[in-house]
Amino acid sequence: MNIQGENKTQNRILSLLPLWIVIGIFMIGPLLVMAVVSLMESNVYGGVHFKFSLSGYRQILFDTNLFDEIEFNPAYLIIIARSFMLALAATFLSLLIGFPAAYFISRQSDRVKNILIFLVTIPFWTNLLIRTFAWIIILGKGGVIESSFNFFGLLDEESSLNLMYTNSAILIGLVYSYLPLMVLPIYASMEKMDLRLLEAATDLYSNRIELIRKIILPLSMPGIIGGSILVFVPCLGAFIAPDLLGGGKKLLLGSLIQFQFSYARNWPFGAAMAMFLLALVILVLIFNARLNRKHREYANQK
Amino acid sequence: MQTKNKKTKFRYVWNFPGFGGWTAIFFGFLYIPIFILVCYSFNSSKFAMIWTGFSFRWYAKLFSNDDIQTATINSFIVAFAAAPLATIIATFSALALVRGGEFRFREFSSGLITLPLMVPEIVTAVATLIFFASLGINLGLINVIIAHTVFCIPFAFMPIKAALEAMDPNLELAARDLYSDKTSTFKTITLPLLTPGILSGFMLAFVISIDDFIITLMVAGGGATTLPVYIYSMVKMGVSPEVNAVSSLMLAFSIFIVTLYWFFNRKIKN
Amino acid sequence: MKGKLLKILVSISFLFFSTSVFAAGKLNLYNWADYTPEDLIEKFEKETGISVTVDTYDSNETLLAKLQAGGGSTGYDLAVPSQHFVEIMIKEGLIEKVDGIKDMPNYKYVADQFQGPSFDPNQDYSTPWQMGSASWAYRADSYSGNGSSMMEFFKPSDEVCGKVAVFKSPEEVVNMAHLALGSSFCSEDPNEMQAVMDLLIEQKKCVAVYSSEGINERLMSGEVIMHAHWDGYSQVGKWEGVDDLTYAYPKEGVVGWFDSLVMPKGAKNVEEAKAFMNFVMHPENMAMLSNFAAYANAIPESAKYLSDDMKNATNIQVPDGIPVKFGQACNKESQALIDKVWTKLMQ
Structure with a gap:
């Protein structure tokens, strides 16, 4: 018996070994190397000096100006704040658009439900770059929106609505990119909802808004929170939407990091920014885990 | 009434x-x-924004564009290497995690699997870039394949895990009585029953690999350009219907694989 | 099942195998976007049997970053940096010494003054590609200025404000700003750099987009009216149908550059790369390059193969009295200042 037990442990470890090796070396390894690089000194022409320095992190808040004086530099805080605001706005808009749709889908017959949910997931599996590119055709100068305005005589040929290269353009791109990720968890939590509760509730609350507020929203809360995190987190690190729709002049966290490795060649700062983003995401995930646990405890008490 | x-x-x-x-x-x-x-993509005009008439010319142009073909071949090489690797790793992990009961590294291992999903893509991309650069490893496509294998694992894992959980363990127990040894039980019962799940996992991993852009952009060196990275350089050059044409084909391909996956999965459920 | 798996594995390994077998006749060229004529590549492939893959970048900085990130082996066999970046890459050990450039059969065609240029005095690393200038271009039909001053670009009038586009990377823009302000390239004077920064930040209010790619498409669609531009590329835009696209030769001067073929560290297809270097220096082939990209070159004999279009190209003729100042490799101090200015601008 004992031998068999050991055998079993051995088997499990053997089956998990490839996972540990691959993720350990090629996921955790790079993150560790990045953490080390974030603590080094940058080399003007790219790469790093192997010398310990906190300048990568210090640069997030303080900067030496051209005269070599250290001064408080709010610029990166502004980028961080912009990323936060845009990510929040995208999350909120996704919720606004996605919630009713998720509810509607969850109330269809099984057959229809399956098909609709499949339709929701399809965009998620297609190329994000291509889907963002589609918005250039729609928002761009002479694009679909402008030419239809022209067609209806709302806009003369010469003028432009200037839809591209704005925060709104980035926002639309973000919502479009991650909307399916909002709908799926909400749908999942609504599908499990007990219809009898709703039925009973109709006797209590005569009006529909009350019904949504008091019953449907609380019951789908785990889905709403889950969906919000699934949208919020990738929006924070978005690179494609700001790059293609933002005209490269409104940096977000993601594009700022990419910028350090392409044009600015400041690896330690880029790595420090990436560590910062990672820390933010971990915080959000911990917050989510807490909320989930509370929710479960609450449900259990009931 | x-x-x-x-x-x-x-x-x-x-x-x-x-x-x-x-x-x-x-x-x-x-x-x-x-x-x-x-x-x-069917616009005959050179400019994507101005519609002048229906035409297949941009599709025809794609087939004479060597760089697109090279990029497409690269994409397929990467996906056909990374997706099976990820699927194999995911299958063994799923077997250990679902069938292995409680053991010490359980939580740790499931955490490892979901890690690539948690870390923002740009962070993974940058970290992998630094990693390969500081080790001085540049094996062309193999770098890309390694990076893809990592983030494909969780996608391959999900359907396999679901399939395993849906499987009736009694079947295996019964088979154990019949065949007595574990290996043949695995071969004759577990594996065949699990095959649809494994295939689903493979398909998801494949789609994710084919579509990946940011990580490949950062990691790929010379001669390792994949289709999305090539499309990105085309988009940067200006909006031409050729981009639409190649994008449409890519979309169609992804949708095809995912639809296949969906029908497959429905079959499993039934 | 087993058989199938085996088949898949075999076919995968075959894919690897096949790519490595044919690697002997391969060449990976890393070049600026829209800078490599297809017909030239086809001609080279036909003559040598070497198959060429072209990847593109949008700036010297991007190229430098990619070479730095390659960790000693980027996978590229050739790249095309400008003169000052060749210098930096030599210093940083990012490019290979190429044996026997001077002995290449076609080297004799290179004009005397371009043999052993200042950035590569012994011709150890580079062979000439194209040369031209950076300034800005405008659509004369929608802009009333005449491009006689750099300030028209940096302090755009209301007419074009919001319809200006600037290169994505600093090297040429900062130099253009230096020209506009009368300060010198690679300045280490913080006051001068502060003035550059102020100018660029002021300009940003009118900038629609920072990009170094798809410039002609952007001008063509009317998305922007004024765009940082290169002389030859703006000529190409003119050929492609933006008839009134005019390249500005401001009185302060334009930023000159000289692009060369170099071999990044760890290049695998050395002989193929050398064959390409030699091939490009042939007058007929160099003319193909110029006919496509509309830039001048260092091979005088190529003149007889130039197209009529090229001979009549108005955007690439430098008017008398307009200075062409070549970008230099800045030392680390001034490079750090440039990066700081640009980072401040981009945030």
Whole structure:
């Protein structure tokens, strides 16, 4: 018996070994190397000096100006704040658009439900770059929106609505990119909802808004929170939407990091920014885990 | 009579007016951009924005573009290497995690699997870039394949895990009595039953690999350009219907694989 | 099942195998976007049997970053940096010494003054590609200025404000700003750099987009009216149908550059790369390059193969009295200042 037990442990470890090796070396390894690089000194022409320095992190808040004086530099805080605001706005808009749709889908017959949910997931599996590119055709100068305005005589040929290269353009791109990720968890939590509760509730609350507020929203809360995190987190690190729709002049966290490795060649700062983003995401995930646990405890008490 | 009455009241309660219309708008929002993109790929004009007539010329041009073909071949090499690798790793992990009961590294291992999903893509991309650069490893496509294998693992894992959980363990127990040894039980019962799950996992991993852009952009060196990275350079050069054409083909391919996956999965469920 | 798996594995390994077998006749060229004529590549492939893959970048900085990130082996066999970046890459050990450039059969065609240029005095690393200038271009039909001053670009009038586009990377823009302000390239004077920064930040209010790619498409669609541009590329835009696209030769001067073929560290297809270097220096082939990209070159004999279009190209003729100042490799101090200015601008 004992031998068999050991055998079993051995088997499990053997089956998990490839996972540990691959993720350990090629996921955790790079993150560790990045953490080390974030603590080094940058080399003007790219790469790093192997010398310990906190300048990568210090640069997030303080900067030496051209005269070599250290001064408080709010610029990166502004980028961080912009990323936060845009990510929040995208999350909120996704919720606004996605919630009713998720509810509607969850109330269809099984057959229809399956098909609709499949339709929701399809965009998620297609190329994000291509889907963002589609918005250039729609928002761009002479694009679909402008030419239809022209067609209806709302806009003369010469003028432009200037839809591209704005925060709104980035926002639309973000919502479009991650909307399916909002709908799926909400749908999942609504599908499990007990219809009898709703039925009973109709006797209590005569009006529909009350019904949504008091019953449907609380019951789908785990889905709403889950969906919000699934949208919020990738929006924070978005690179494609700001790059293609933002005209490269409104940096977000993601594009700022990419910028350090392409044009600015400041690896330690880029790595420090990436560590910062990672820390933010971990915080959000911990917050989510807490909320989930509370929710479960609450449900259990009931 | 009573029940019918109740039912109408019930329906009245859980359907909100306007939600249906809203959902239609929602799907419109999701699909109209894709539809427009595909439409404009048939535009005969050189400029994507100005419609001048229907034509296949941009598709024809794709087939004479060597760089696109090289990039496409690269994409397939990467996906055909990374997806199976990820699927194999995911299968063994799923077997250990679902069938292995409670053991010490369980939580740790499931954490490892989901790690690539948690870390923002740009962070993974940058970290992998630094990693390969500081080790001085540049094996061309193999770098890309390694990076893809990592983030494909969780996608391959999900359907396999689901399939394993749905499988009746009694079947295996019964088989153990028949065949007595574990290996043949695995071969004759577990593996065949698990095959649809494994295939689903493979398909998801494949799609994710084919579509990946950011990580490949950062990691790929010379001669390792994949199709999305090539499309990115085309988009940067200006909006031409050729981009629409190659994008439409990519979309069609992804949708095809995912649809296949969906039918497959439905079969498993039934 | 087993058989199938085996088949898949075999076909995968075959894919690897096949790519490595044919690697002997391969060449990976890393070049600026829209800078490599297809017909030239086809001619080279036909003559030598070497198959060429072209990847593109949008700036010297991007190229430098990619070479730095390659960790000693980027996978590229050739790249095309400008003169000052060749210098930096030599210093940083990012490019290979190429044996026997001077002995290449076609080297004799290179004009005397371009043999052993200042950035590569012994011709150890580079062979000439194209040369031209950076300034800005405008659509004369929608802009009333005449491009006689750099300030028209940096302090755009209301007419074009919001319809200006600037290169994505600093090297040429900062130099253009230096020209506009009358300060010198690679300035280490913080006051001068502060003035550059102020100018660029002021300009940003009118900038629609920072990009170094798809410039002609952007001008063509009317998305922007004024765009940082290169002389030859703006000529190409003119050929492609933006008839009134005019390249500005401001009185302060334009930023000159000289692009060369170099071999990144760890290049695998050395002989193929050398064959390409030699091939490009042939007058007929160099003319193909110029006919495509509309830039001048260092091979005088190529003149007889130039197209009529090229001979009549108005955007690439430098008017008398307009200075062409070549970008230099800045030392680390001034490079750090440039990066700081640009980072401040981009945030």
